[in-house]
Amino acid sequence: MTTSVSAVSAPSTAHSRGRNRPGRIAFYVVCTALAALFLFPIVWTAISSVKPPPEASAVPPTFLPSRLDLGNFVKLNEYGRGVWNYVGNSAGTAVMTVIGATLLSTLAGYGFSRFQFRGKGLLFVMILMTLMIPFQSILIPLFLILTGLKLQNTLFGLALVYITFQLPFGVFIMRNSFDAVPREIEEAALLDGCSSLSMLYRVMLNIVRPGIITVGIYAFLNSWNEFLAALIFMTKETSFTLPILLTSVRSGYYGSIDWGALQAGLIVTIAPCIFIFLLLQRYYISGLTGGATKG
Amino acid sequence: MSTVNLQISERRTERGGSIGRRSAGLFFVLPAVSFTVVFFILPLIFTVYMSLHDWPLLGDHEFIGLDNYSALLSDRQFWNSLWFTTRYTLLITPVIFILAFVLALLVSLPLPGVGIYRTVYFLPVVIGLGSSSLLWVWLLHDRVGVINAILTGLGLMDRPIIWLADSSYAMTAIIMSVVWKTVGFTMILLMTGMQAIPAELYEAAKVDGANYWGRLRYIMMPLLRRTFALALILSVIGSYLGFDQFFIMTAGGPQNSTISVVYWIYKNSFTNFKLGYGASLSIVLLVILVILSIIQLRLLRDETSY
Numbered sequence: 001m002t003t004s005v006s007a008v009s010a011p012s013t014a015h016s017r018g019r020n021r022p023g024r025i026a027f028y029v030v031c032t033a034l035a036a037l038f039l040f041p042i043v044w045t046a047i048s049s050v051k052p053p054p055e056a057s058a059v060p061p062t063f064l065p066s067r068l069d070l071g072n073f074v075k076l077n078e079y080g081r082g083v084w085n086y087v088g089n090s091a092g093t094a095v096m097t098v099i100g101a102t103l104l105s106t107l108a109g110y111g112f113s114r115f116q117f118r119g120k121g122l123l124f125v126m127i128l129m130t131l132m133i134p135f136q137s138i139l140i141p142l143f144l145i146l147t148g149l150k151l152q153n154t155l156f157g158l159a160l161v162y163i164t165f166q167l168p169f170g171v172f173i174m175r176n177s178f179d180a181v182p183r184e185i186e187e188a189a190l191l192d193g194c195s196s197l198s199m200l201y202r203v204m205l206n207i208v209r210p211g212i213i214t215v216g217i218y219a220f221l222n223s224w225n226e227f228l229a230a231l232i233f234m235t236k237e238t239s240f241t242l243p244i245l246l247t248s249v250r251s252g253y254y255g256s257i258d259w260g261a262l263q264a265g266l267i268v269t270i271a272p273c274i275f276i277f278l279l280l281q282r283y284y285i286s287g288l289t290g291g292a293t294k295g
Numbered sequence: 296m297s298t299v300n301l302q303i304s305e306r307r308t309e310r311g312g313s314i315g316r317r318s319a320g321l322f323f324v325l326p327a328v329s330f331t332v333v334f335f336i337l338p339l340i341f342t343v344y345m346s347l348h349d350w351p352l353l354g355d356h357e358f359i360g361l362d363n364y365s366a367l368l369s370d371r372q373f374w375n376s377l378w379f380t381t382r383y384t385l386l387i388t389p390v391i392f393i394l395a396f397v398l399a400l401l402v403s404l405p406l407p408g409v410g411i412y413r414t415v416y417f418l419p420v421v422i423g424l425g426s427s428s429l430l431w432v433w434l435l436h437d438r439v440g441v442i443n444a445i446l447t448g449l450g451l452m453d454r455p456i457i458w459l460a461d462s463s464y465a466m467t468a469i470i471m472s473v474v475w476k477t478v479g480f481t482m483i484l485l486m487t488g489m490q491a492i493p494a495e496l497y498e499a500a501k502v503d504g505a506n507y508w509g510r511l512r513y514i515m516m517p518l519l520r521r522t523f524a525l526a527l528i529l530s531v532i533g534s535y536l537g538f539d540q541f542f543i544m545t546a547g548g549p550q551n552s553t554i555s556v557v558y559w560i561y562k563n564s565f566t567n568f569k570l571g572y573g574a575s576l577s578i579v580l581l582v583i584l585v586i587l588s589i590i591q592l593r594l595l596r597d598e599t600s601y
Contacts, residue, residue: 024406031401035415041430041475042418044441060444108327115320123328130335132588134536136557137577140345140564141338164334167327196319225423227539228557232565243425247543250429259439262429269426277421281414284421288480289487 042270049073049263056260072260076268079249079261080237083268086245089155089234090269093241094223096159101166101219102212108167109174109211110200114186124175131168136228143232153239158230162223170215173287177211178204214287217280221273242269342574342581350571363575372551373576376559379552384534387470391530392523394474395481402482403489413486417479424476428543431472435459459545462552469540469553477533481526488522489515528591532584556580 048056049072051065056072077083111117112124142161143152151157181204189203205212230241240248246265252258277284346363350356367373402413419427434442435458443455458468492515500510538557541547547554547562554562560580564573 027401027404027406028408031409031412034398034401035412038415038419038475038479041427041434042422044434045430057439059438061439061441104327104330108324111320111323115323117318117320120320120324123324126336127327127331130331132585133335133339133581134532134584135335136536136538136560137581138335138338138342140570140574140577141341142334143565144341144570145334145338160330161334164330167331171327196323221421225425227423227425227542228561231542232561243423246426246429250432250543259433259436262433266426266430270422270430273421273423274418277418278414285483288483 042274045263045266045270049260049267051260053258053260056263057258072264073268075258076249076261076264079245080240083245083265085238086240086242087268089239090224090242092155093159093162094220096156097162097166097223098216098219100159100163101170102216104163104167105170105174105215106200106205106208106212108171109176109178109208110204112171112175113178114196124171127171128168130164135165139229139232142229146233153234153236155239158233158241159223161229161233162219162226166215166219166222169218169287173211173215174208177208181207210283210286213280214283217276217284218287220276224269224273342577345571346575346578348571350569350574352568352570356571359571363572364579366572367575367579372554373556373559375551376554376556380535380537380555383466383470383537383555384531386466387473387534388527388530390470390474391478391481392526395478395485395526398478398482399485399489403486413483416482419476420479422476424473424539425543427476428472428540431468431475432459432544435468435472460549462549465545465549465553469544472544473534473537473540477530481530484526484529485519485522488519491522492518524591524594527594528588531587531591535584535587 047065048061050068050070051062051072052067052069053071053075055062055065073083080086108127112120146152146157146161149157151160185203185207186199189199194202224241225243226241227243230244231247234240234244237248242265246262246269249262249265250257345356347358347360348356349359349362398416402409402416422430434440437443437455437457440455442458443452446452447455456464458464496514496518497510500514505513536557537555538561541553541555541558542561545553547558556576557580560573560576563569563576
């Protein structure tokens with residue numbers, strides 16, 4: 001698995017590297033211009049969020065803030081139960097999803113990789129099959145099931161659903177991770193008298209850690225960012241996750257939209273994703289390429 | 296629950312040798328399997344069951360056979376939504392692919408600093424589609440939005456466009472925002488495919504006198520077909536299931552012209568609480584997607600024998 005995204009390839013070769021100076025300059029000009037376009041929406045939101053509130057909703061928009069001001073964040077905090085309630089909802093759901101998805105995927109990956117049992121192929125296919133079926137098409141019964149279990153409007157209920165959505169990817173990644181561990185390591189541990197569980201815990205877990213981190217990042221981001229299921233299952237204002245809170249900030253309290261509060265809310269929602277991605281980029285990309293190209 | 300299973304599996308393993316090991320495997324996969332059954336397989340079966348009923352949110356449901364499906368055939372908005380979603384998919388897919396291909400070529404060049412560009416182009420992918428849609432609602436706003444300000448400031452437009460309330464601009468605006476958010480994903484897929492092509496092939500072609508475009512056309516493109524097929528499946532399915540962008544950016548308007556299929560399911564099920572009808576729409580969507588996936592997988596399989 002190529003974890004690093006090192007750049008060698010494309011029809012260009014080492015040969016054309018040093019020779020073509022104007023080409024190189026053109027490359028950097030084009031790439032930098034594109035980078036500016038891609039970054040602009042995020043940077044613009046960040047800049048606007050620290051403007052004094054009147055400037056954040058100025059018509060036409062002003063460029064740089066006249067002074068740094070956290071007024072927009074203060075106003076964001078006036079929505080519903082205050083922004084920490086919603087950060088807590090999103091974080092709580094995400095943490096439960098990450099723990100559940102990594103735990104279940106690691107156990108199942110180990111089981112599918114290292115054991116023979118009846119129905120193994122069928123069960124593996126069943127879990128992966130759910131990749132082909134859009135979760136959007138089963139939301140109605142899920143809504144009834146959660147309501148029936150009295151888990152509607154609870155973080156736990158939402159996390160249960162999110163964990164399930166993560167399983168096909170997670171089990172697939174973890175099965176591959178365990179498959180890549182040489183048998184010899186395991187046999188040596190078996191001779192030392194390790195049981196299968198302590199083998200997993202003492203020997204294997206360290207080796208497959210990159211896979212676990214990959215599954216964890218995806219679980220976090222998908223849970224943190226998910227919109228439709230959260231919209232349907234979390235109908236009480238106190239249970240909203242951040243994306244749902246943002247839509248209610250956007251519709252405004254008295255008909256007029258508080259753009260400054262929306263910008264602040266966007267920053268609160270977006271920042272953790274970007275932070276985690278930049279920190280663990282290698283694992284994220286390996287999940288994408290490993291999970292995608294091997295599938 | 297899972298810890299109990301683990302203890303049992305451990306004990307059996309210690310006691311029963313290879314047979315114990317056998318059931319141990321089952322115990323390891325059991326938690327994941329149970330979740331999948333309870334929160335995916337059963338709901339799936341239940342969706343089929345519900346689609347054969349008149350099922351209001353409150354009160355009794357009643358078996359009505361295939362009535363929901365025949366109602367669906369004469370549901371004008373359903374067909375409009377299906378056509379709108381198809382048109383959206385047909386429009387956005389080539390935009391994503393062409394842009395992603397160019398970006399992938401750029402970020403595959405062995406030049407210093409190229410990794411930074413790769414990260415920057417990919418960055419919007421990790422933001423939620425809901426958040427990015429809200430961000431673009433603001434960017435595109437006719438009064439406080441910066442896009443109108445820039446375009447009028449540069450003299451490209453006389454007055455601001457109300458992008459999202461005008462059916463001729465809404466599609467363009469939504470595509471612009473979704474491309475920004477998702478193109479990095481396809482870029483990375485294509486780039487990985489490009490990197491998997493052995494450098495010797497290019498070298499050999501070079502010796503044979505092929506220039507850059509020749510190598511691109513006759514070596515890279517054919518070898519990338521499998522990657523293209525995969526990226527195509529993911530992109531088409533993603534577009535077909537679009538909801539957040541329409542719900543947030545246009546709320547289905549103007550005049551219900553941007554209601555996607557998933558949005559129509561949502562409206563029937565969770566605004567009008569016609570759960571049975573929503574279930575029948577879900578089944579139709581599911582069948583359409585499975586057919587699309589199979590068609591595209593076949594494209595992929597033909598490639599393996601290459």
